[in-house]
Amino acid sequence: MRTLITNIKELIQVRETPIAKVSGTEMALLPKIENAYLLIEDNLIAEFGKMENLPEISVDKTIDATGKVVLPTWCDSHTHIVYAGNRVQEFVDRINGLSYEEIANRGGGILNSAKKLNETSEEEIYNQSKLRLEEVMQQGTGAVEIKSGYGLTVEGELKMLRVIKKLKENYPVAIKATFLGAHAFPTEFKENHSGYIDVIINEMLPKIAEENLADYIDAFLETGYFSIEETERIMEAGKKYGLTAKIHVNQFTAINGIEACVKHNALSVDHLEIVTDEDIEILKNSQTIPVALPSCSYFISIPYTPARKMLNAGLPLALASDFNPGTTPSGNMNFVIATACIKMKMTPEEVINAATINGAYAMGISETHGSITKGKRANLIITKPITSYYQLPYAFGTNLIDEVIIEGKVI
Ligand SMILES: N=CN[C@@H](CCC(=O)O)C(=O)O
Ligand SMILES: [Zn+2]
Structure with a gap:
């Protein structure tokens, strides 16, 4: 099963090279790709990148994330x-x-x-x-x-x-x-x-x-x-x-x-x-x-x-x-x-x-969870349309989550 998420306004917590954790000043850095796509294959993150580099691929399902932020689940x-x-x-x-x-x-x-x-x-x-x-x-x-x-x-x-x-x-x-x-x-x-x-x-x-x-x-x-x-x-x-x-x-x-x-x-x-x-x-x-x-x-x-x-x-x-x-x-x-x-x-x-x-x-699972990295579990939050990820902590009390994907499936 292949699911493609397109037109992602901000794909955040992107770690091309796997990391175990971040400390001190590294915590202030949150790598992101604007106008991105992300491909899920079964339960894993298979590919991601900028929309302009999206290859031609056949998929079972497409999710249009225009205006939305995508990040790893908590x-x-x-x-x-x-x-x-x-x-x-x-x-x-x-x-x-x-x-x-x-x-x-x-x-x-x-x-x-x-x-x-x-x-x-x-x-x-x-x-x-x-x-x-x-x-x-x-x-x-x-x-x-x-x-x-x-x-x-x-x-x-x-x-x-x-x-x-x-x-x-x-x-x-x-x-x-x-x-x-x-x-x-x-x-x-x-x-x-x-x-x-x-x-x-x-x-x-x-x-x-x-x-x-x-x-x-x-x-x-x-x-x-x-x-x-x-x-x-x-x-x-x-x-x-x-x-x-x-x-x-x-x-x-x-x-x-x-x-x-x-x-x-x-x-x-x-x-x-x-x-x-x-x-x-x-x-x-x-x-x-x-x-x-x-x-x-x-x-x-x-x-x-x-x-x-x-x-x-x-x-x-x-x-x-x-x-x-x-x-x-x-x-x-x-x-x-x-x-x-x-x-x-x-x-x-x-x-x-x-x-x-x-x-x-802190749970001993950073090899498989916690970032947008190829081969990690496709566990993703897709927000509602928002101005930027800043809105998540800013609009406390408002549910800004549109969809949650766990192990490649919308729950
Ligand atoms: N502090 C110890 N344990 C829990 C609370 C336990 C309780 O009051 O039921 C905690 O993490 O806060
Ligand atoms: Zn406790």
């Missing part, structure tokens, strides 16, 4: 899309003055979602979660990482990971599964942290490996959650099963957690609302990519990741949604990029790099 490297129910009451409690921490201390927060998840059948969780996946696909997401972490029991964690596996099987979007058993301590292990970590290492991980249910391992390294030493135990155990770490860290406090993650070759460190100069130094010269989650900062009113400071220091940065019931009940990457421009003072070029090629890197 690569959302950090979500918790699989969950049961919602946490609307906590939303109202926060409006009335309670903080995220106060709600968690009352047994709300992650433990609230864990209770709901353990009471809900696998089929029902799948049915609720697939609606969120379908929604973000329509919003232009073509690759997504999904975490467990609302089970916190052997059965609960396996149930979540099996739902992620089923989503992988049934949807064309690229999905990476991350095991986040170390998301919070269940109440019965509140005073016995090592006991719960033993359950993670000796009971959960072997079963997950046996069923091949996870690609990565995560922990919530934070004051009041998992300490550096506890997170190190988790990362080391994961490594034994071939699971590279992607760690929640520096969301509320900076406790030198980033150093431990870099030491253990984490693929990404995520959140980073609070970042010290030492953290930035440590991230330099590492292969670990920082991931910012601006919708979370927006929703629970916490600081935004200091993107400018990090980019000025030469670091790469990825942007992801953090879609979850507690701190970010939205997976809309269009809102993520707009918020990063508006609140983090990133430029349109930087946010698009952060949400495509760098997001792909």
Whole structure:
């Protein structure tokens, strides 16, 4: 099957030579071709170039993109899309003055979602979660990482990971599964942290490996959650099963957690609302990519990741949604990029790099996703007619997406 997209006003994020990620000042550059065509063969990008160089070819379908921008679909490297129910009451409690921490201390927060998840059948969780996946696909997401972490029991964690596996099987979007058993301590292990970590290492991980249910391992390294030493135990155990770490860290406090993650070759460190100069130094010269989650900062009113400071220091940065019931009940990457421009003072070029090629890197899929490169997956957003790609973050709240193509097919 050959599909030809013609008369593209701007074909953006064009990388003739494949790259893994972009860092520092490179993030300000977003290569593009004006008045372009792009040829899709089956599920791959086969050719692209200027309209004037379009060769004579026979195709099965032509899409006229006059006035429209074409770019790679969003690569959302950090979500918790699989969950049961919602946490609307906590939303109202926060409006009335309670903080995220106060709600968690009352047994709300992650433990609230864990209770709901353990009471809900696998089929029902799948049915609720697939609606969120379908929604973000329509919003232009073509690759997504999904975490467990609302089970916190052997059965609960396996149930979540099996739902992620089923989503992988049934949807064309690229999905990476991350095991986040170390998301919070269940109440019965509140005073016995090592006991719960033993359950993670000796009971959960072997079963997950046996069923091949996870690609990565995560922990919530934070004051009041998992300490550096506890997170190190988790990362080391994961490594034994071939699971590279992607760690929640520096969301509320900076406790030198980033150093431990870099030491253990984490693929990404995520959140980073609070970042010290030492953290930035440590991230330099590492292969670990920082991931910012601006919708979370927006929703629970916490600081935004200091993107400018990090980019000025030469670091790469990825942007992801953090879609979850507690701190970010939205997976809309269009809102993520707009918020990063508006609140983090990133430029349109930087946010698009952060949400495509760098997001792909943060999921370990930049060889196949995240740019317009021959041989990569034909995962594309075709916008409505717009003046330029600047309009995407500018017109926040307006749906400017006309069509989404995943694996070569309009969805
Ligand atoms: N901070 C840790 N985990 C999630 C939120 C968990 C929740 O409140 O349900 C996050 O990334 O924001
Ligand atoms: Zn998260």
